[in-house]
Amino acid sequence: MTLSTQLLRRGIEAAHDVHGLLSAKEGGHGQPGDDEPPQVPALAALVFFVTGMLIIALLFCIGYTFGHLLPTLCMIESPETAAYVPVDVLEPTDPPAYAATTPKPTQDDGEDDAEVLLVRNKPLTASIRQTILHLRARAGYWSPYRGLSMFLIWNVATGLLVGIIASIFHSRLGVAFAAIVAETALATLHMTWVHIVISEASPKRWYQRIASFKTWPKIAPAVALWATSNQIVHILPMLVCGSFGSLKHMNNPEYEPGRKDLYAVGAQGVMAMFLTVLLFVLLQIPASVTLVRVAASMLPEEDETIVPFDRTFGGKTTPAIIGGQGKIGLVEAWRSFPWASRIRLVKLMIKVALIVMAFWLTFTIVLVAEAHVIFGDKLGEMMKTVHGISRPH
Known part of the structure; x- marks a missing residue:
């Protein structure tokens, strides 16, 4: 679960609450079966439906690559160490492809070595574009969608088990x-997805x-921690914000909201988003x-x-092939993630959230404009019909 996913879900819920207040203020729509549904051309409805499905598919692809795959790679990448490289082997670039220079070293016998540069390689996941190019x-x-089958x-499988x-x-x-x-029970599937995403291409099927x-006993505690966070x-911000104010009375059929209640719901929605971001940074990121x-x-x-990775985690674990436990503990897994990498991960997630929100806004504008063109004067009736069908009875 990514920050962009949490914010989108929170925004949808807030919009639904505002719409509910507006519906209550207008006195309700009556039962869906009281009026005949508006008649629209089948081709127009099909075009609108296909557009909606394409938008959902595009948002899923964007969310998968930018919201799941790239942060996962960032969480395991170990920046390569600095190296001294002779100047004559570097091609000139603008800006220069190095981070720092060193003075020409001298030997004890007085002879000069060739001029060298101290090159500090920039982590791949510091740049979204660079990571995508590296994967391809x-x-x-199609590597930005690697692991999609798994x-x-x-x-x-998780959804079915949750339903049961x-x-x-x-x-x-x-x-x-x-x-x-459910997430804990299927922990090995989650781990397999991580393995597919972070490893080089393999001839094996998923x-x-x-x-x-x-x-399972080795990975289950980490998955349980992640699932709980x-x-x-997801739940705590809405429980907190729904325990007071206008949102507390949303399910009361006798509640008659006014204009100030609309403002209150908006303020509570902003508060819910703020709590979501705060909890995401403090709980979800460390757990992930x-x-x-x-x-x-x-x-x-x-x-x-597929990206540089230190299997020993700075000497904190020993691979199973040489007699070690073959895994790192929960505490050391987080402690071994340096602050520079943590900051890089937060920056990446902020970029991803902005990208997803920008696409979401663009697609929403496209969908609204298309609805106006296709349905014309019948748009209001169509919205009432959809609202009546979607309302719980």
Whole structure:
């Protein structure tokens, strides 16, 4: 779960609350079956539906690459060490492709060495464009969507399991508990997705790379921590903001909101977004980094990572092939993630959130404009019909 996903979900919920207030203020729409639905040409409805589906597909692709894949690579990349490189082997560039220079070193016998530069390689994941180009150079044109099959299988299986467990409960907290249990139970699928994303292209199919169930006890605590933080970030802001003010009375059929209540809902929505961002930074990022790095520590020895990665985590763990435990602990997984990398990850997520929100705004404008052109004077009636169908009875 990424920051952009959380903000989009929070924005949709806030918009729905405002719309509910406006509907209540207008006195309701009556039952959906009271009036005949407006008649629109089938071709126009089909064009609008296809456009909506294309927008959803594009947002999913953008969210997958920028919101899931790139942050995962950033969480495991270990910046390469600085190196002294002879000047005559570097091609001139503008700006120069180096971070710092060093004076020409001299030997004790008085002879001068060739002029050299101290090159500090910039991490790949510091630039979104550079990361995409690197992936395509190493794993092909479609590499920004690598691991998509495993991602879909993992999420569909999780969704089915959540549905089964959640049928026992009838509350939001019950569904959250079901999600935590389901994610933890399918921890090996989550770990397999991480392995596919961070490793070089492999001839194996996705199902051939699913980790053995014997690895479940090693990865389950990290997934449980991640799933719990995910639910806290999603639920806690709405529980807090929905416990007072106008949102507290939204389900009361006798509640008659006024203009000031609309402003109150807007303010509570902003507060919910602020809490979401705060909890995301304080809980979700550390939990996500911990999960990814613990999973990366169990990457099979025959697989090479597609970005620079220190398997020993600075000497804090020993690979299983030489008698070590073969994984890093939860605390060390986070501590071994240096502050420079943490800042780089936060910057990346801010960029991703802005990109997703910009695309979301653009697609919304396109969809609204198309709705006006296609439905014309019947747009209001269509919105009433859709609202009546979607309202709970």
